[in-house]
Amino acid sequence: MRQAVLKSLYDLHSWVGLVLGLILYIVCFSGVVALFDAELGPWDRGDVRAYGGPAPAGLDRAVAHVVVGIADEGRGVNFTVRLPTPYRQTVAVDHRGADGPVTEQFDPMTGEPVPSRGSVSTTILTRLHTDLLLPQPWGRYLVGGLGIVMLLSVISGVILHRKIIRDAFTLRLDRSLRLKWTDLHKAVGLWGLPFHFTMALTGAILGFVGLILMYTAVVAFKGDLGSAAAEMMAPGVIATGEAAPMMPVSALIEMAGEALPGIVPEVVMVRAYGDSGAVAEVMGNVPGSLVYYPSVSLEAATGAVLGVTDWSAGGIGKRVYAMVTPLHYASYGGFALKVLYALLGAGSCFLVVSGLSIWHARPHGRATMQHLTTGVVYGLPLAIAGLLVAGRVAAPAFAADERGMTLLFLLFCCPGVAWPWLRGAARAASEMLLGTGLLLAAFPALTIVGGGAESYQVWGVAGAPVATADIAGFLLGLGALAWGMAEGRRLRRRHDRGADFQD
Amino acid sequence: MDLPAFWAVVAGGLATLGGLAALRGGLRRASPRLRASAIAAGTALVAAGPVTAVVGLGWDVGLPVWLGLAALGGIAVTVATARVGTATNPGRRRVEPRSAGRPVRKLAILAAFVMAAAGSVAMLFALALWLPLPPADRALVAVVLWPMLWAGIVLYLFAASRRRLAYGGVAALTGLAGLSVAYGFLG
Incomplete structure (x- = not known):
């Protein structure tokens, strides 16, 4: 390949990384944490109740509580039932109240209302990943655009490294700082190439799908919206205005299981409840299969199956598209797969950091850029750890207030970004690592202090998710503390030698 | 994940790790014979990894899981x-960065x-309209x-040496695609 082409690609690779690298880092790092959105729930709520699975009687009683509470016994209303999982031991029913959306929680065994617990910390972290906390849909489009940028970086990076096998195995830690960063950047980038490519591609698709899928379908069906909807969406509701008795939700779930064997129901969406044309859509996962939320649509009055949406059994387009979401969110393989994704996702973060470090190791590196990089790279984990701890210790009303908690998170981000200007990049990095380590290592203490006598159940089967979060937080905290102290020692040694602290 | 699938993933991961280590060792060998043997053994082991994972988990789940394990093993x-x-020369830095003296075309x-x-x-x-598939799959x-x-x-566009030609080509392709969409959609 001609040298001029390679130089152009090098410019593209480096400038795209330099300009958008830190935003990409925020998306990647928050994505790693957001992977464990569900798993962090019990820790966040201090919830060590045993998971008994949904009891049909309790489920139906919970729905009855909701529809009785709505005018005209809930006729014609829409609501969504979220079934309990090992990480959320309540039945949650979402519907629209007089003052806006309402979520009510019920005990899955008795169907009696239970108070909502927990903070919105993980919701904020998920929104940071999907929308950068910007208004929808613009934040989503921006993140989709960053997916394209990441795709560009991945492809241009591969073209630049023509000696792939040699580069993948080369790591010279006995050479200059810049060479170390370069070798690490190449090794992590090349070995994780399929992962980085998949995340970039699926992220770009998910970012723009709300905008482009509808128009593309209209074009593909040559403007025939009815055919497009019939082919690509679950059957809709045609309300008749006639009242009809509804089948219990538990019975509808059972019928859905017969229509689509292997489905593990997670959500039931009921539309036009109480109307003879009401439709229930039972959605869930088929464990071990790479397909997004297959569903069964039924008549809520009779239980007759209206349609089964399982794109893993469709044509090539449907099969490929159905893989996009599970591939991005690691929803097809349980906790172990999420850990694997988290490690590889950490690799994506490392690629951004190492790429920027290569740039900073150049002569005439700008201090402003280095301070900004340090502030974001080390400040974001500190702010996230702070948000998680705040969600656990704050008053329940504040912890459940998304607006207030988002402001608190942004407040936590500010000192992180400002710290390097006050203390110097290297010292700030060391101190922020120590801060992050202390907050994370405090996870088990928060469980014990917050849970009182109940926290002793943490070590039983029922408390396994809480214990896992505690142990993971503690170990990650110790790691961050050790890293921070090592950075501090390195800094002191350099100070003793009279060297600058720039790297 | 059931137990046979779990062991299949473990076996696939270990085969890949062993294969990568053998490949790495092989690439360092001076003797051509040892080098060839190590590379052959490494390649066979690395190839066995995805097969084992796919047998245990199915191709759609097994392949991404194996790719993830191979990435970690490789690193x-x-x-x-x-x-x-x-560091032999920790203080020395490259005097001439690759893009020095060349304005970057931001x-x-x-x-x-x-x-x-x-x-x-x-x-x-255009693809949504003309791909030889059913309409939903095309979209x-x-x-x-x-x-x-x-x-x-x-x-x-960025790497093309004859930039005007590249931009012109892409503009022409865009126009053609737009015309084909108009023809297919309206005609």
Whole structure:
């Protein structure tokens, strides 16, 4: 390949990384944490109740509580039932109240209302990943655009490294700082190439799908919206205005299981409840299969199956598209797969950091850029750890207030970004690592202090998710503390030698 | 995950790790015979990894899981066989960075990005209309291919040595795609 082409690609690779690298880092790092959105729930709520699975009687009683509470016994209303999982031991029913959306929680065994617990910390972290906390849909489009940028970086990076096998195995830690960063950047980038490519591609698709899928379908069906909807969406509701008795939700779930064997129901969406044309859509996962939320649509009055949406059994387009979401969110393989994704996702973060470090190791590196990089790279984990701890210790009303908690998170981000200007990049990095380590290592203490006598159940089967979060937080905290102290020692040694602290 | 599938993943991961270590060792051997044997054994073991994972988990889950394990294994082998020691010249930095003296075409990056966005959308609709598949599949395949089209066009525009020709070509393709969409949609 001609040298001029390679130089152009090098410019593209480096400038795209330099300009958008830190935003990409925020998306990647928050994505790693957001992977464990569900798993962090019990820790966040201090919830060590045993998971008994949904009891049909309790489920139906919970729905009855909701529809009785709505005018005209809930006729014609829409609501969504979220079934309990090992990480959320309540039945949650979402519907629209007089003052806006309402979520009510019920005990899955008795169907009696239970108070909502927990903070919105993980919701904020998920929104940071999907929308950068910007208004929808613009934040989503921006993140989709960053997916394209990441795709560009991945492809241009591969073209630049023509000696792939040699580069993948080369790591010279006995050479200059810049060479170390370069070798690490190449090794992590090349070995994780399929992962980085998949995340970039699926992220770009998910970012723009709300905008482009509808128009593309209209074009593909040559403007025939009815055919497009019939082919690509679950059957809709045609309300008749006639009242009809509804089948219990538990019975509808059972019928859905017969229509689509292997489905593990997670959500039931009921539309036009109480109307003879009401439709229930039972959605869930088929464990071990790479397909997004297959569903069964039924008549809520009779239980007759209206349609089964399982794109893993469709044509090539449907099969490929159905893989996009599970591939991005690691929803097809349980906790172990999420850990694997988290490690590889950490690799994506490392690629951004190492790429920027290569740039900073150049002569005439700008201090402003280095301070900004340090502030974001080390400040974001500190702010996230702070948000998680705040969600656990704050008053329940504040912890459940998304607006207030988002402001608190942004407040936590500010000192992180400002710290390097006050203390110097290297010292700030060391101190922020120590801060992050202390907050994370405090996870088990928060469980014990917050849970009182109940926290002793943490070590039983029922408390396994809480214990896992505690142990993971503690170990990650110790790691961050050790890293921070090592950075501090390195800094002191350099100070003793009279060297600058720039790297 | 059931137990046989779990062991299949473990076996696939270990085979891949062993294979990568053998490949790494083979690439370092001076003797051509040892080098060839190690590379052959490493390749066979690495190839056995995905087969084992796919047998245990099915191709759709087994393949991504194996790719993830192979990535971690590869990084582990690279780190384990890294050249360690004190930097021979820690203070020395490259005097001449690769792009020194050459203005970076930041505006060209932006122009390529915008031009590629327009081109890729036109091609997205053309694919949705003309791919030899049922309509729903056409739409979904086009949506999945679209980010790659966008990125591919940016790379082409930015790396092309005859830039005017490249921009002209992409503009012509965009126009053609738009016309074909209008013809297919309205005609």
